[in-house]
Amino acid sequence: MSTRSVGLAGICVMYAAGLLAGVLAPAGYADQDREHPDAPPSRAHWLGTDELGRDRWSRLLHGTRVSLLLAPAAAVVATALAAAAGLTAAVSGKWTGEAMALAFDVLLSLPLLFLLLALRASLPLNVSAWASLAITFALLALLGWPSAARVARAGALAALESTFALQARAAGIGKLRLLAVHLLPHLRPVVAAQFWLLVPAFILGEANLGILGLGVVEPLPSWGSLLGELQNLDSLRAQPWRLAPAAALLIAVCCFHLAGKTPAEEA
Amino acid sequence: MRSRMIAGLALLAAVLPARAEELRFCLRSDPKSSDPLNVGDESSETVRYLTHGFLVRMNRKTLQLEPGLAQSWRVAKGGRAIAFELRKGVKFSDGTPFDATDVEYTLKRVTSTERKVQSGDGLRRDEGAARILVSGPEKIEITFAAPIAGLAYLFDEIPMLSSRSPLKDKAGLGPYVLTEQRAGDHISFVRNRNYWRSDEKGGALPYFDSARIDIQQNREMELTRFRRGELHFISALDADSFERLGAESPQSVKDGGLSLESEMLWFNQVARAPIPAYKLKWFRSAAFRGAVSDSIRRDDLVRLVYKGRAAPGFGPFSPAARPWSNTNLKPLRYDQKAALKRLEAEGFRLQGGVLKDGAGNAVEFSLVTNAGNKNRARMAALIEQDLGRMGIKVNIVPLEMPSLLERITRSYQYEACLLGLVGVDLDPNDQMNMWLSSSATHQWNPSQAKPETAWEAEIDRLMKSQAAEGDEKKRVALIYKMQEIVREQTPLVYLVHPHALMAVSPRLANAQPAAFRPRVHWNIERLAPARAGEMASAR
Incomplete structure (x- = not known):
């Protein structure tokens, strides 16, 4: 069994757990059992309860659904933007291409976290937790594509120097056709690799916002908001089961990394 | 040779001032003012406390x-x-x-x-x-x-x-002189050689030769440093940290009892605020505000969020603020039935688990609070569920502090806010700015040209009258009356009054932690390294 298959299998299991959260979770993610806060793991609560008496296992499952559904969606948007921008920069004239590359660098140099904080703060207040979550990931997608665009541009520039591209250009093929028919299929592994890298990056991005208290809003859980508890190191020593969201995140990132390996890398 | 070197180092360590000779503690942020007459934040206040008389x-x-x-x-x-x-x-x-x-x-x-x-x-x-x-x-x-x-x-x-x-x-008359200030890092002080106060035996004060305040936003880091012995005290601990530290070092934690602080929730009542007119109508209704207040289980907030180290919200003056706290008022109690009755009298109806106003609008509002504050996030989650039982939908919105302040003080783009009030002074005049309708910090409807409601006009009158009243009994009566109006109108929904929780290292002598700010360093000139303190008390 290849490492890629292991990664894909792991992702499938996690997605299944997240999608079936409503069935697998013994309680709702917001249900508060106020008489049993901070309870240790038991038959009723596999991972114990949090300080408000909410079942940690149920919240982890629902958090898995939130993080694993929206991060790939955001990664698809960001990868598409990156591919479009990178390829356009590659096939445009020298000056336009350089200007676009410079624009990518400028975007990369922006303090992403502060930009996210500012954008989050300017959003309307009366939106549901799910809408707020979707907006957060949309912002991550809209701000997270420039690094992938640079890679796409570099890949496209290299491809343009190859024999097949020279032959196509010599045959008088237009830029658009060159892009769509010849370059894009050739760059598919590069773009796919960017997608696999962006997914964990976005999960971690949301986690960072969650730790700052600005990610997913209460009571909806996400891995980010659940990871907020890890700031309290003493509690972790006493209650190691609190590490479950971190373990889930680590496994997910590893799985995405393995799944993103190309056959050449595996060989 | 090697043993000589070790002996030399040991001698050097004995001769050099011990690290404990420098008093060390943390502040959450840099001082915002260097003008001692214009101090509005805790950090500036602390620096002034050290440097001025x-x-x-x-x-x-x-x-x-x-x-x-x-x-x-x-x-x-x-x-x-x-x-x-x-x-x-x-x-x-x-x-x-x-x-x-x-x-x-x-x-x-x-x-x-x-x-x-x-x-x-x-x-x-x-x-x-x-x-x-x-x-x-x-x-x-x-x-x-x-x-x-x-x-x-x-x-x-x-x-x-x-x-x-x-x-x-x-030039100051305080126990210390500021020597260095590095923004975001630390502030250093040395002993004021001309300090006028001496101890009972004529010994020079302060006992510590120098003081260093580190700027530390992260509370966990502050706690870790305290544990490592790098800090002498922490002036404000949250209940979680207090419990954890207390479990491993019971002599280090100090519960000063009820503080003057309050955690509260209020609704935006600003007429020009960019919120729908029907929501403004709810927020301006005393019955609506009172019903929300009645629907919150304050005991759960105290038990689950503050681990019992707080008292249920009472009013503008916590029960610790004697003689000002109106003891004739009954404690605020959870009473969902009474709340529903009040709402029904105002035309609200509970239909299919959703509370609707007379015009059929479902009752839903956003509750902003500052991001990163665990206690407020937890309180918001509990309130969201409590009000959910009443058919009220609450959307919790954590915002970073500058954005939050912009909304509640300038743009008024918010519906309800959950924040805390830090009382510094026991005297009711300390709250004057909050209660006068003309004040910019009259949170629910600031800077009114003239009072927009009769009850606000009456509170203005009572606060001004008590400020000019020399007889304390008469002042108390005026403040009692003011609290009755506040209870009736509920412009602020008081949630909890937290305890003053602190940590004081056993290496620090003469500390007398108090519930009122500054809690630990109010007698800073007498704080001493434990050994010197023991000597001082033995003399």
């Missing part, structure tokens, strides 16, 4: 005034005048002598109506300017146009400045 000081344990730069004082003319007799031979940190002309200079600046300073807020009167009479190098009397309640206590907040020092306001 005051005519009188309030003992945070006994809540009684004690002599400071004034060895005695006398309030006269029914609270209109106060006369001070100053200590002799006192010098500023740069050696400039201190006398009554410096007090006159300071008070003229403080009471100036042209260039208003925060330290003078309690002393400036609409009725006219204060008259200052210097009748000798150590004698000064100040007469105000009208009586001022708690007059002597106001001088606990006014730092004395030099009229003659070339260092101007930087």
Whole structure:
């Protein structure tokens, strides 16, 4: 069994757990059992309860659904933007291409976290937790594509120097056709690799916002908001089961990394 | 050779001042003001506490005034005048002598109506300017146009400045002198060699040769550093940290009992706020606000969020604020049925688990709070569920502090807000700015040209009357009445009054942690390394 298959299998299991959260979770993610806060793991609560008496296992499952559904969606948007921008920069004239590359660098140099904080703060207040979550990931997608665009541009520039591209250009093929028919299929592994890298990056991005208290809003859980508890190191020593969201995140990132390996890398 | 080196190092360690000779603690942020007369934040207040001197000081344990730069004082003319007799031979940190002309200079600046300073807020009167009479190098009397309640206590907040020092306001009469300030990192102080106060045996104060305040936003990091012995105290701990630290070092944690602080929720009642008219109508309804208040299980907030180290919200004055807290009022109790009744009387109806107003609008509002505050996030989650049982949908929105302040103080783009109030002074005048309808910090509807409601007009009258009342019993009666109106109108939904939780290292002697700010360093000149403290007490 290849490492890629292991990664894909792991992702499938996690997605299944997240999608079936409503069935697998013994309680709702917001249900508060106020008489049993901070309870240790038991038959009723596999991972114990949090300080408000909410079942940690149920919240982890629902958090898995939130993080694993929206991060790939955001990664698809960001990868598409990156591919479009990178390829356009590659096939445009020298000056336009350089200007676009410079624009990518400028975007990369922006303090992403502060930009996210500012954008989050300017959003309307009366939106549901799910809408707020979707907006957060949309912002991550809209701000997270420039690094992938640079890679796409570099890949496209290299491809343009190859024999097949020279032959196509010599045959008088237009830029658009060159892009769509010849370059894009050739760059598919590069773009796919960017997608696999962006997914964990976005999960971690949301986690960072969650730790700052600005990610997913209460009571909806996400891995980010659940990871907020890890700031309290003493509690972790006493209650190691609190590490479950971190373990889930680590496994997910590893799985995405393995799944993103190309056959050449595996060989 | 090697053993000699080790012996030499040991000797050097013995000769060099021990690290404990430097008092160390943390502040959450840099001081926002370097003007000692314009101090509005805790960090600036702390620096001023270390570097400047005051005519009188309030003992945070006994809540009684004690002599400071004034060895005695006398309030006269029914609270209109106060006369001070100053200590002799006192010098500023740069050696400039201190006398009554410096007090006159300071008070003229403080009471100036042209260039208003925060330290003078309690002393400036609409009725006219204060008259200052210097009748000798150590004698000064100040007469105000009208009586001022708690007059002597106001001088606990006014730092004395030099009229003659070339260092101007930087010359201080406090126990320490500021030597270095690095933004976002630390502030260093050395002992003021000219400090006027000495201990009972004539020994020089302060006991610590130097002090260092590190700027540390992260509370967990502050706690870790305290555990490592790098800090002498933590002035404010949350209940979680208190419990954890208490489990491993019970002698280090101090529960000072109920503080003057409150956690509260309020609705935006600003007429020009960009919120739908029907929501503004809810928020301006005392019945709606009261029903929300009745629907919150405060006992759960205390138990789950504060681990029992808080009291359920009571009102503008926590039960610790004696004699001002109105003990005739009943505690706020969870009563969903009563809440629903109040709402129904206002035209609200509970339909299919959703509360709707008379026009059929589902009751839903956003609740903003500052991001990163665990306690407020938890309280918001509990409130969301409590109000959910009433059919009210609450959308919790954590915002970083600058964005939150922008919304609640300028743009008014918010519906409800969950924040805390830090009470510094026991006297009701400390809350004057919040209750006067004209004030910019009258949170639910600030800066009103004239009171928009009759009850706000009445609160204005009561607060102004008590501020000019010299008789404490009459003041208490006025403040009681004001609390009755607040209870009836519920402009602020009081949630909890937290305890003052602190940590004090066993390496620190003479600490007398108190519920009132500054909780640990209010007697900073007497704080000592444990050994020196033991010696001091043994002498």
